[in-house]
Amino acid sequence: MLNSQLSTSRKPLYETVAERINFLIDQGTLRPGDRVPSIRKLSHQMQVSVNTVKEAYGQLEDRQIIEARPQSGFYVRPQLLEIPSDPVFNPPELLNPTDVNLNQIYHRVMRDHLNPQLLKLGISVPDCSLLPVDKLNRMLARETRRYPNQAVSYQLPPGNLRLRQQIARRMLLSGCTLSPDQIVITSGCVEAVDLSLRTLCRPGDTVAIETPFYFNFLQLIDDLGLKALEIPTSPRGGISLEALDYALSHNGDKVKACVVISNFNNPVGSSLSTVDKKRLVEILSHYQVPLIEDDIFGDLAYSGERPKVAKAFDRNDNVLLCSSFSKTLAPGYRVGWVVAGRYQDDIERRKMLTGVATASPPQLAIAEFLANGGYEHHLRSIRKRYAHQMAQMQGAIGRFFPAGTRASRPQGGFNLWVEMTSGVDAMQLYKDARKHNIGIAPGPIFSLERKYQNFIRLNAARWDKDIESAIATLGQLAAAQLV
């Protein structure tokens, strides 16, 4: 049959091959994340030369329909998320910052974490299978044996020196030349952001943030008595700099800080380009609004190339950079840090006031892991896995969710932002999913005003048959709402 089609075609042969693959994709035979036939196999099937297939796949790759993965072949690219790429923003709303609504949903979603029955697709944590569990725990045992007194004593702010040296060394990859003394160790990235907000803002102040935005930070902003000013985030390029500039020019004096997840943000998974990071720093510097930059996913770029941070362009000491090892090594170790520049003393003092110090044994263990644990090797391996799993999950969304469902295209991390058609209510889906012991993060908790009613965030940190069948169940539950 293929042969008969081929023989009647007047187009170049490679184009016919490309169209054939395209047809299989449009038709749904090949889904996003699926592997397309190997060059050799298709050449044999269609009785064309290997070079013709190569040419065809090159065309499809240029058109972003398929993508090559080293040593693995070609795959159908995930669908693009097509929420408006030039974000719409509403000036009057920007001029009236909204109180975060401390709602019940958040508390319920948080409580889900404790439910052992639940398949936790709603929480943005790495799966233990992709963490160097045994190696890290062995280093914990060894380092506490090596430095017994250090392990039980306070590592007072700024924290363990060796750990800070290792972090400073790694920060070169993100474009920052720092001394260990410019780093304060914290109990994870969340504490780093909490300390930064407490340092920069007083109750009643306004904080500029991305929307949609990591729900924990929204709740934190509310808890500190602050108001949030939502700036749209594009699914490809991160926070809209135009909207930010506009908002600050009308609102600048009330805004005391801006919080941005610059690489592979949460929940969308998009990043600011290097150029835009530089512009972001310039804009905020112009309005004298300090930037709290969260780079927690920065080590997880699928490309393997460590993206720069906005802090790298910080000429005016206006950026507080926060991060942690919670996504790459061990969330339960609670080791993060902040580079606070001129606020360093304040942050150290506040760290001491609010919890004295970060737990010592995990600091010793992670310092040793960074020095001798093969952290880069570990990153190389999990980056590939996350890229693969993300594609699998995107593919499964395509296969199992109602037509019209869209998914974001993260280039790193493991958060997937899914837009369902407007007929699907994410809160209802959340409730239905729980009955099937599946936890998801419903869109409304990512905004101040329960926007994103038809969005959910999923966690692609694990991929197996159980997850696949959970995605299928979610797809069915979503479809059931449309009947």
Place this chain on the structure above:
Amino acid sequence: MLNSQLSTSRKPLYETVAERINFLIDQGTLRPGDRVPSIRKLSHQMQVSVNTVKEAYGQLEDRQIIEARPQSGFYVRPQLLEIPSDPVFNPPELLNPTDVNLNQIYHRVMRDHLNPQLLKLGISVPDCSLLPVDKLNRMLARETRRYPNQAVSYQLPPGNLRLRQQIARRMLLSGCTLSPDQIVITSGCVEAVDLSLRTLCRPGDTVAIETPFYFNFLQLIDDLGLKALEIPTSPRGGISLEALDYALSHNGDKVKACVVISNFNNPVGSSLSTVDKKRLVEILSHYQVPLIEDDIFGDLAYSGERPKVAKAFDRNDNVLLCSSFSKTLAPGYRVGWVVAGRYQDDIERRKMLTGVATASPPQLAIAEFLANGGYEHHLRSIRKRYAHQMAQMQGAIGRFFPAGTRASRPQGGFNLWVEMTSGVDAMQLYKDARKHNIGIAPGPIFSLERKYQNFIRLNAARWDKDIESAIATLGQLAAAQLV
């Protein structure tokens, strides 16, 4: 010579023996903390019967001049601190709560902790030699090997179940019957208090506290935008309930919480009696002011009898009990807890917002230590040591400091509060001491208005020749100010 004195006396023989010992003390031959001659030895020396010496020592004990220590003999009791035992308070001042003065001194004292040259008598931490360092670190290694995934994963609030079970079991000794579900694990006691204050108060609110009071809490109260209402603490009985009642009756509506260290408080070392704990709870309940009770030193009673907590008398769910293992097991492990009653949900949510969870490996290790590590045995041993060291330090103060210097008489813990004569300036002493590489905590940082100009807090958690000679140096420096 003794014999000739004895022969001319008309008093009962035992009284003459008692007077002789008293004379040696008054004269300074026997100093506070010194061991007095054994019964057998004195009987031999003074050629009186063993029973006569026993009678004499009984008299001296009744008059609180000497004290018996089990299996160890009799010792000269430390001098009583005689700051006015009925605290003076000033109603107009109470009606105008003061902003905490975020002064430079605090920051400098904190920075001292990081100076490796300094002999740290100014920081209230246990010495590693009295911590079960190796056992604890071994348990850390073993438990993380036993539960590898738990060790690297979040132990989300309320925290590790086994640890909460162990704490609930121990709380029976303090008079509280609790289920593990009523306990939230925190990163030390300071975080527990921070979370409690954030839960109960909004900026501008007033918090009733003891004075003098742990400087970290004063700074924390300021940092949260709260005002502090200082209630005098007596050197024997803890916070003055009369003053508290008076202050609340005039000020009650502005006071949103009361923070009290109920056992062996910081810096004085005094405790509320059981009766007064009950009254404290009743008074605060009457004014509907929640109590944040800090019991961090409660396990360190020299008598060996675990004192009750105020929470034990909490009939109206009005007490938040905070504590930790930082004084008994490992400050660097950062494991504390809060029993928050009706505020439990709020505290759990806030814990999640501000740092997600407490580090996991230390939770696993301490749970195991409480279950199988001989915690009670450990406490028995360190209580004796601290009692002994405290007496040694008190004795050294008596020996080396200018006449008129007074020291508090803690019955537990390791904080010693020293009142020098009014001619000695604690800040000057602090500066002079640093030149000799001795760190002390100057009195003014324990109050809002730099009261306690001639007080210092010392740490009796260690006792050796170095400490003794540091106390001698401090005494000389104090004396030099009086010249």
